[in-house]
Amino acid sequence: MATVVVPPVTPSPAEDADALLKAFQGWGTDEQAVIAVLAHRDATQRKQIRLAYEENYNENLIQRLQSELSGDLEARVLQIFINTPQELKLVKPKLVKYRAMYHWVLDPVERQAVIANAATKCIHEDYAVIVEIACTNSSSELLAVKRTYHVLYKCSLEEDVAARATGNLRSLLLALVSTYRYGGDEVNDALAKSEAKILRETVTNGETDHGELIRIVGTRSRAQLNATFNWFRDERGTSITRATKALQHGADPTGYSHALRTAVRCISDANKYFVKVLRNAMHKSGTDEDSLTRVIVLHAEKDLKGIKDAFQKRTSVALEKAIGNDTSGDYKSFLMALLGSDI
Amino acid sequence: MATVVVPPVTPSPAEDADALLKAFQGWGTDEQAVIAVLAHRDATQRKQIRLAYEENYNENLIQRLQSELSGDLEARVLQIFINTPQELKLVKPKLVKYRAMYHWVLDPVERQAVIANAATKCIHEDYAVIVEIACTNSSSELLAVKRTYHVLYKCSLEEDVAARATGNLRSLLLALVSTYRYGGDEVNDALAKSEAKILRETVTNGETDHGELIRIVGTRSRAQLNATFNWFRDERGTSITRATKALQHGADPTGYSHALRTAVRCISDANKYFVKVLRNAMHKSGTDEDSLTRVIVLHAEKDLKGIKDAFQKRTSVALEKAIGNDTSGDYKSFLMALLGSDI
Known part of the structure; x- marks a missing residue:
């Protein structure tokens, strides 16, 4: 279930486009005004606003927002000259807040495609983003992302992932x-029983040939995999999530073991996985705004309600409260709006 | 372009269904009558005939046809008891003619799904069928097959292919x-130039690690791959088709090298590839009816005209004539009808 709150009566797309134009004019952007409009419209409404804006002002709203919201010149200049993953990492903290708003204005499918593309560019660090998109969408949702x-x-x-990852x-x-x-x-x-045995043997014996394991996790249906994971737990006495954690202790320069564990967690219980991502993002000294934004922005229109409930259950703290304590300013207002907690 | 000829005026679906019922009644099936109806209707018309037949006679046309056309009892009994690829191979010659008609009545997408599924069951022999379906359909056509x-x-x-093939x-x-x-x-x-170099090194040096080559052939777009193949030819002085042929000389129990070459040929020139399949099917002592039927039935409604033209150009013999010399009886009539040569 979504958390975004759309008022029962909204202005027309042309009126919203006009409000955005006004927010862009004058010294600096009125970011609160931008949030007041965009964070309270659904995907169809935002698309209509984009069209109305382009028609009335002869300008692409996404590009305008990107330039308005990226605020300080330095970050923008850096963004243009980023060539390597190392450079991207350096400027990331400056860009993440502005990116949140830019991503939000995209339609939900486009947004996932843009985020997936960015992740392929530093795939040995951001593989978890690819795993999330691949494993928490349905087949037809994932297909829509691939088409976009x-x-x-x-x-x-597929070709970007294959060309940039190894082993x-x-x-x-x-x-x-x-x-x-x-x-x-x-x-x-x-089949579940026999494939659980293959998983057990691969994980337990520290085998290096993971071909069969990758085949199973990579191609079987979610229902089939969950049956396999249940057999694994019954016969091994521990969950596959826990068992794959042990794999990560060895040398793993490519991040494969962690990616495998992420896939297993996304497939067995996506809400539980996202709660963990959010908790990790906020437990760090200095919030991991990249992960925080990603989870909120990607799920606000879809299943964030379930993630919120799971968060409350696991931590006894409301997600809005936890995020409110960890963020500030326009960024906080924006996330609160997406969480449905600013009205 | 398709080769199937649909008369300008056709009977109603109910009349066609009635003609089929009459052909089934009495001693043995009137196979010529069945061909006269089904081989001269397009996919939409055949679907309507299926619906009319089911509605009027309360019986599934596919199942009825399967039982009528599989004619001799022996083949039917064998078909029921087939458990292993070896057994399937033994009874294949008996079944292939009946299967041609059964496959034809399916709609084009369903037909490909059924043929792909049969190929997964003896994948180390029939992998070429999977390669053809994967490499000669567009992405959205292949997706339709996967949905069906x-x-x-x-x-x-994907899971059937992954579970049954190895290495x-x-x-x-x-x-x-x-x-x-x-x-x-x-x-x-x-990119084409740099990836052509990777292909050259892998193919020329007899490397066993084909990971990069598989990534390139398996994920790049057709246009990109054809540019890569052109660079390969320019720099190596021979086509990749010819170069991959040399790979097949070594021990290759899984059929991988041949599958690779098939993929390369389907991607670079599908018509040329199918002409070769047809020629091989007819050059053998005893026609390889399985391959012959597959190419005709899968392409009659799509691009068989292009394959016919390429065949004529390569052999100076019309495809209808070549097939006519090599087949007989109802099977011949049926193929001729699909080739548009029986009127």
């Missing part, structure tokens, strides 16, 4: 982003 | 069937 990726980047998500990480990510998984509930229990 | 596969088999084509063959087939390739014409020439 074609339109935006004139290539496929087991590549095999895993490629299977996750490319498979059009079966979405039904049917489970073959005998 | 979900409906028919309650699982994904490099698995990696290649999985990438081919799962990637949602970019379909645009844009080519990055520098």
Whole structure:
């Protein structure tokens, strides 16, 4: 369930476009005014606002927002000259807040394509973003993201992932982003049992050949995998999530083991996984705004209500309160609006 | 372009359904009558005939046809008891003619899903069928096949391919069937040149690690791959098709090298590839009816005209004539009808 609150009566798209133009004019952007409009409209309404803005003012709203909200010149100049993942990492903190708003204005599918594309550029650090998008969308949702990726980047998500990752990480990510998984509930229990055995042997014996494990996690349906994970727990006495954690202790320069664990967690209980991401983002000294923004912006219109409930249950603190304590200024206002807590 | 000829005026679906019922009644099936109806209707018309038949006679036309056309009892009994690929191979010659008609009555997408599923069952022999379906359909056509596969088999084509193939063959087939390739014409020439170098090194040096080669062939767009293949030819002085042929000389129990070469040929010139398949099917002592039927039935409604033209150009013999010399009886009539040569 979504958390975004759309007022029962909203201005027309042309009126909203006009309010945005006014917010952009004069010294600096009136960011509160921008939030008041955009954070309280659904995807269809935002699309109409984009169209009205372009028609009335002959200017692309996304580009205008990108330039308005990226505020300080330094960050913008840096963004233009970023060539390597290292450079991107340096300027990331400056860009993350502005990016949150820019991402929000995109439609939900476009937003995921843009975020996935950014992640392919430093894939050995940001592979978890790819895993999240591949494993928490349904097959048809993921397909919509891949179609939009074609339109935006004139290539496929698959080829970008495959060209930039290596070794087991590549095999895993490629299977996750490319498979059009079966979405039904049917489970073959005998198969689940035999494949749980393969997972157990691979994880327990510290085997380096993960081909079979990647095949299973990368291609089986969610229902089938959850049956397999249950057999794993029954026979091994511990969950696969816990068992794959042990894999991470060895040398793992590509991030494969962590990516594998992320996939397993997203498939077995996505809400629980996102609660952990949010908690990690806020537990760090200095909030990990990148992860925080990603989870809120990607899920506000979809299933953030479930993540909020799971967060409350796990921490006994409301997610709005936790985020409110950890953020400030326009950025805080924006996240609160997406969480449905500013009215 | 299709080759199937639909008369300008056709009977109503109910009249066609009635003609089929009459053909089924009495001693043995009037196979000529069945061909006269079904081989001269397009996919939409055949679907309407199926619906009319089911509505009027309360019986599934596909199942009725399957039982009528499988004619001799022996083949039917065998079909029921087939458990292993070896057994399937034994009874294949008996079944292939009946299957041609059964496959034809399916709608074009369903037909490909059924043929792909059969190929996964003896994948180390029939991998070429999977490669053809993956590499000669557009991304959205392949997706339609995969969606129908979900409906028919309650699982994904990807998981069946991955579970039944091994080693490099698995990696290649999985990438081919799962990637949602970019379909645009844009080519990055520098990338094509650098990836042609990777292909050259892998193919020339007899390397066993084909990870990069599989990534390139499995994920890049057709336009990009053709640019890469052109660079390969320019710098190596021979085509990649010819170069990959040399790979097949070594031990290759899984069929990987042949599957790779098939993929390269389907991507670079599908018509030329199918002409070769047809010629091989007819050059053998005893026609390879399985391949012959597959090419005709899968392409009659789509691009068989192009294959016919390429065949004539390559062999100076009309495809109808070549097939006519090699087949007989109802099977011949049926293929001739699909080739548009029986009127």
